[in-house]
Amino acid sequence: MDLHHLSLRQLREGLHNKDFSALELTETLLQRIRALNPQLNAFITVTEAAALESATQADARLAKGEAGALLGLPMAHKDIFCTADLPTTCGSKMLENFVAPYSATVVERLAAAGMVMLGKLNMDEFAMGSSNETSYFGPVRNPWNVDMVPGGSSGGSAAAVAAGLVPVATGTDTGGSIRQPAALCGITGIKPTYGRVSRYGMIAFASSLDQGGPMARSAEDCALLLDAMAAHDPRDSTSHPAAASDFLRGLDRPLQGLRVGVPEEFFGEGLDPEVAAAVQSGIDQLAKQGASIQSIRLPNNPHAVSTYYVLAPAEASSNLSRFDGVRYTHRSQAVENLDDLYRKSRYEGFGAEVRRRILVGTYVLxxxxxxxxxxxxQQVRSLIREDFRRAFAEVDVIVGPTTPSPAFGLGAKNADPISMYLADIYTIAVNLAGIPALSLPCGFTRSGLPIGMQLMGDYFADDLLLNVAHRYQQETDWHLARPTLQAGEA
Amino acid sequence: MDWEVVIGLEVHAQLNTATKIFCGCSTAFGAEPNSHTCPVCLAMPGALPVLNAAAVDKAIALGLAIGAQLNRKSIFARKNYFYPDLPKGYQISQYELPVVGQGQLMVQMADGTEKVIGVTRAHLEEDAGKSLHEAFVGQSGIDLNRAGTPLLEIVSEPDMRSSAEAVAYLKKLHALVRYLEICDGNMQEGSFRCDANVSLRRPGAPFGTRAEIKNLNSFRFLEKAIEYEILRQKDILESGGSIVQETRLYDANRDETRSMRSKEEANDYRYFPDPDLLPLVLDEARIEKVRQGLPELPDAKRARFMDQYQLSAYDAGVLTASRDLADYFEVVADGVEGKLAANWVMGDLLGALNKAGIEIQECPVPADKLRLLVQRIEDKTISGKIAKDIFEEIFHQGGEVDAIIDSRGLRQITDVTAIAVMVDAIISANPQQVAGYRAGKDKLLGFFVGQVMKASQGKANPDQVNALLLERLQKPD
Amino acid sequence: MAFDQDAVRRTAHLARMALPQEEVPAVAGQLEKIMTMVEALRAIPTEGVMPMAHPLDLEQALRPDQIANADQRQRLMASAPAAEHGLFLVPKVIE
Incomplete structure (x- = not known):
């Protein structure tokens, strides 16, 4: 049996039927990571010893008859989540030698659910990037074509899930960092409503935009993982009191009568025709399943990228001030005085893209x-939210492309930061508003690259998005396609 | 030509909460370096702040006590700058919308006049850590135990016109925070710190350029720093120069202020609302609960003391200057005459404390013991003079009032026969003085009283001695 | 707008970033492009629009004033680049 292609539900059945143990499952996947990670570079750290130990513990709990939905199931965390006594790098030289003294709430929750963490996943440095090329630990490669980027910033998570190194992974999404790589790697990922998933221990990029979420090969697996991730956390002042919910209960609701809005602004200039066609056929499929489709307007959506590139760098410039060479970060060796310590450590510790955004953010403040x-x-941000409010008075779900193009080549957009920023043109408005959005596979290009369709919902309609995606995946098999990978290829 | 000095004060009061403002670390002073820290106050990656309810309630208490507008919605902002004692690279403070708005404080001057000083605002913020320079060569050690201790920054209007007014305001505010039990007021340990904005102008002219003087950790330093600054600015202005707006440090050893230009360069704090914290909303129930818990405040207590104990405004002012002293006094005055109790507390007690250099809270004579002592004067068991001796003894060695009186035989002599024997003996022994008195030197009565008291070792009842002497001295031999 | 080299140096100073002089022109060019993109916001009419600081229309929750942390200094200082006697060390702070 190819354990690496199974869904969480299938894996759980296997564990309960004693087809394999959590330890066997863990060893199988660790073996696959050893074989395939050299060419994908999806993992920054593989925590083999800790994984084997927690798998053994999970087996003991299973033997005692415990029946947690995630008990013994493997996963990996984006290396933005602090993991106690294990390296946590955030993709940066700044934290190359940092061992986190505590665990993020999300890490604690998934560990408590009995999940087995296999390691820490590669990412754009401090989550700033859309191609996973800003990582200090080197770029991640797209499992569908290793010359292509996986997207970012949760590129390691997307590649690892797509390649079957783990069934599910955590990601974070500040301007599209779950959805864009999910689209480019042909998997499903949801950015929950802001406030659903605790940010405690999740290294901040832009606090009012950041949100953690699940990345998996199906909406159902996303729902299972989100169920364990989402909860009110008193350690995060921005955690919503009603953060927890049952994301599985409504998964099977039929789509009859679902009102779907298609925003004109998402289908204009700059959208790759193959992507447009695949998303259109995805919309047609929803109609076939009983949804009513109508055209809507999100007139301020075109301002989202500009708005984002003021607000996100502003927050980031301040959030990243703590990386100063004093308490736990990289410290420059060539330091003669305190000012040197700051200036040189921060120049050396941060990569070019992070430095650029810190400068932009410092400047605008x-x-x-x-x-x-x-x-x-901030005012335009209000207008963008108002657009969504008006839209959700008329429709239940907004559907459009996740990205303007499929995966692009490594290095293709490195010369011009702006062209890279535009990769998130359809995902950013969602973060500004704080609403949930999900990306799911809806087709392939002729060259065999996956295409993602984005579903956007009103505040706390995360369960509806998972429901729509799940029903869609009951009727289509885009999400079941797997890339062909052979060990040893570089 | 005259100059008018214009002074505004910014006071940082450390709120005496058990834990820090944004995390559950202890605020206790004097712990091992960095032992009161956690991921939040060390600014570890991913750590997030959560606001301490007690800090909010203490800010509300101050707001209510100065009759201030309490902002129903206030915002935490980040003040961005790099300093090793500031782990996040920004201080969480309140900028545009502070929790406490406009209020006022009435101060009493030594000459009995009163003046209202405006309070512009008070806002919550976090304290920084400490840099220690002594132990290391060429390096500083950073201790972040203090980082995150809640501060209430109380900003006055530029309403003070002399160093005396500034000191009176600061003392009043100091008393107030201690009354409210929101700050321990310990200026040596830095729990209550003051910066002064000082400028000069011609009377009636617009405000002049101000200098901000930092590091004023005593009332005396505040006064001296302002006096120095007035002279400095006057010299500059009168020689045709102009004042530079800058931060200056008061050096107590040299009694001067000096420029801190190093801290001044590129002061661009890039304030913006902290996205990790949501708006602080005060509801009526919370405010009401704090209001119910407020103690009697200094002004009200002073008025009550004047009325209830028949004290002068001055005495009532002294006795209510601190809540501990006022509480002490009220225990003493419970059952004895108010003025007598006031004299004892303000005279012997404060004198002894002052001499010993200790505060009322550490007073070795409990208030009920002093009350018993005063009662023993009132019921004529002992004389006032004996009482002073007993007080000294208890203050320094301890002991019980009645036990000392009994064991040392200090009980007042009220037996007429016994006193008469002593009076007669003194009269016989001093014929010259007797003759003088009878010739009209009335003042000599004091001499006889003194002699009798001495003979009785202070124990004879002075009233009886007086009466007997008057009687015997008038009798011709 | 012109994002000149002086602006880069000033901003790099505020951000405590030792940008080598030879990188300044290129960085100025990139920042200029980003700021030009951002500049588009100026044309959007926003009179009377409330600035949106946060997606949640919630109030700050308050934490009870109870000590929740034990001494964990050793663990917290394990990644410190320089520390002695329980203190983080930095080059001398000049006040």
Whole structure:
């Protein structure tokens, strides 16, 4: 049996039927990681010893008759989540030697559910990037074509799940960092409503936009993982009191009468025709399943990228000030005084893209520019949210492409930061508003690259998005396609 | 030509909560370095702040006590700058919308006049850690135990016109935070710190350029720093120069202020709302609960003391300057005459404390013991003079009032026969003085009283001695 | 707008980033492009629009004032680049 292709439900059945033990499952996947990671570079750290130990513990709990939905099931965390006594790098040289003294709430929750963590997944440095090329630990490669990027910033998570190194992984999404790599790697990922998943221990990029979420090969597996991730956390002031929910209960609801809105702004200039066609056929499929389709407007959506590139760098410039060479980060060796310590450690520790965003953020907050940029962007953010409010008065779900193009070549967009920023043109508005959105596979290009379709919902409609995606996946098999990978290929 | 000094004060009061403002670490002073830290106050990656309810309630208490507007919604902002004692690279503070808005404080000056000083605002923020320079060569050690201790920054209007007014305001505020039990007021340990904005102007002219003086950790330093600053600015202005707006440090050893230009360069704090914290909303129930718990405040207590104990405004002011002293006084005055109790507390007690250099809280004579002592004067068991001796003894060695009186035989002599014997003996022994008195030198009465008291070792009842002397000295031999 | 090299140096100073002089022109060019993109916001009419600081229309929750942390200094300082006697060490702080 190819354990690496099974869903969480299938794996759980296997464990309960004693077809294999958690330890065997873990060893199988560790073996696959050893074989395939050299060419994908999806993992920064493989925590083999800890994984074998927690698998053994899970087997003991299973033997005692415990029946947790995730008990003994393997997973891996994006290396943005702090894991106690294990390396946590955030894809940066800055944290190359950092061993986290505590675990993120999400890490604690999944460990408590009995999941077996296999390691820490590669990512764009501090989650800043859309191709996973800004990682200090090297780029991740797309399992469908290793010359292509997997997307970012949760590129390691997407590649690992797509390649069958883990059935599910955590990701984080500030401007599309779950959905865009999910689309480019042909998997399913949901950015939950802001406030669903605790940010405690999740290294902050832009606090008012960041949200952790599950990445998996199906909506059902996303729902299973989100069920364990989402909960109110008193350690995170921005955690919503009603964060927890049952994401499985409504998965099978039929789509009859579902009102789907298709925003004109998502199908304009810049959208790859193959992507447009695949998403259109995805929409047709929803109609076939009983949804009513209507055209809608999100007039301020075109301003989302500009708004985001004021607000996210502003928050990031401040969030990343703690990486100063004093308490736990990289410290420059060539230091003569305190000012040197800061300036050199921060220059050496951060990569070019992170430095660029820190500079942009510092600039837009500095004296004389705050009103013109920061305050203005916050006002436009209001307008973007209002667009969604108006839309959700008429429709239940908004559907469009996740990305303007399929996976692009490694290095293709490195010369021009702006062209990279535009890779998130359809995903950013969702983070600005704080609403949930999900990406699921809806087709392939002629060259065999996956295409993602994005579902957006109103606040706390995460369960509806999972329901729509699940029903779609009952009727289609895009999500069942697997890339062909052979061990040893570089 | 005259100059008018314009002073505004910014006071940082450490709120005496058990834990820090944004995490569950202890705020206790004097622990091993960095032993009161956690991922949040060390600014570990991914750690997030959660606001301490007690810090909010203490800010509300101050707001209510100064009649301030309490903002129903206030916002935490980040003040961004790099410093090793500031682990996040920003201080969480309140900027545009503070929790406490406009209020006021009435201060009493030594000459009995009163003045209202405006309070612009008070906001919650976190304290920084400490840099230690002594132990290392060429390096500083960073201790973050203090990082995250809640502070209430209380900003006054530029309403003070002399160093005396500034000191009176600071003392009043100091008393107030201790009354409210929101700050321990320990200025040596830095729990209550003050920065002064000082400028000069011609009377009636617009405000001049101000200098901000930091590091004022005593009332005396505040006064001296302002006095120095007035002279410094006056010299500059009168020689045609102009004042630079800057931060200055008061050096107590040299009694001068000096520029801290190093801290000044590129002061661009890039304030923006902290996205890790949501708006702080005060509901009526919370405010009401704090209001119910407020103690009697200094002004009200002072008025009550004047009325209830028949004290002068001055005495009532002294006795209510601190809540501990006022509480002490009220125990003493419970059952004895108010003025007598006030004299004892303000005279002997404060004198002894002052001499010993200790605070009322550490007073070795409990208030009920002093009350018993005063009662023993009132019921004529002992004389006032004996009482002073007993007080000294208890203050320094301890002991019980009645036990000391009995064991040392200090009980007042009220037996007329016994006193008469002593009076007669003194009269016989001093014929010259007797003749003088009878010739009209009335003042000599004091001499006889003194002699009798001495002979009785202070135990004779002075009233009886007086009466007997008057009687015997008038009798011709 | 012109994001000149001075602006880069000033901003790099605020952000405590030792940008080598030879990188300044290229960085200025990139920041100029980003700021030009952002500049589009200025044309959007926003009079009377409330700035949105946060997606959640919630109030700050309050934490009870109870000590929740034990001394964990050793663990917390394990990744410190320089530490002695329980203190983080930095080059001398000049006040």
């Amino acid at each position: 500095s004296a004389g520019y705050y009103d013109a940029y920061y305050l203005k962007a």
